[in-house]
Amino acid sequence: EDQVTQSPEALRLQEGESSSLNCSYTVSGLRGLFWYRQDPGKGPEFLFTLYSAGEEKEKERLKATLTKKESFLHITAPKPEDSATYLCAVHGAGGTSYGKLTFGQGTILTVHP
């Protein structure tokens, strides 16, 4: 069974204070690892897809990296508008997990001015 664990559960930062969110996963054959941002009461918004260990992707103040067991979402010089819940999900390849996306519980990020 695919599993995704995110840490920390909540993170409070001062504006400009860089940090990282962690996503550890176990999956039977990784087809893709996804990062999403979710604002309260809204649907998740797609950020990145990573397919293989060593891959990195960047978007504004966010950078996602992938190893064989975990992914990191680095936030550089965050602003209050970066406050949201960040979700990690894996798309497995084995057997009945084809087409199945498994999410972690998310990290609630709060950035104070």
Added chain:
Amino acid sequence: EAQVTQNPRYLITVTGKKLTVTCSQNMNHEYMSWYRQDPGLGLRQIYYSMNVEVTDKGDVPEGYKVSRKEKRNFPLILESPSPNQTSLYFCASSPGQVTFPLGYTFGSGTRLTVV
């Protein structure tokens, strides 16, 4: 505008009264999926569909039905809703590339309360 549209946004119903939550996408995506989101449990997949007439169970399919008769629509049916199905529901779609799957686009959500 490319989007996934769910209706209704909010629904309060009584135990046992059949209901359908509609989902439609205008991006010609092959993959569609339903999730429920509960505090402390995160997003859990209910059902997913890889194409028309092809559906499969996710992690929490009990008490739900789906159908995929057209590529753009993927309704979620609760034949006899119970209070434990009170939740925030999301529909999502993806282009459905097998080797390198692409990210899902999510709808705005349906908040369902069963009393």
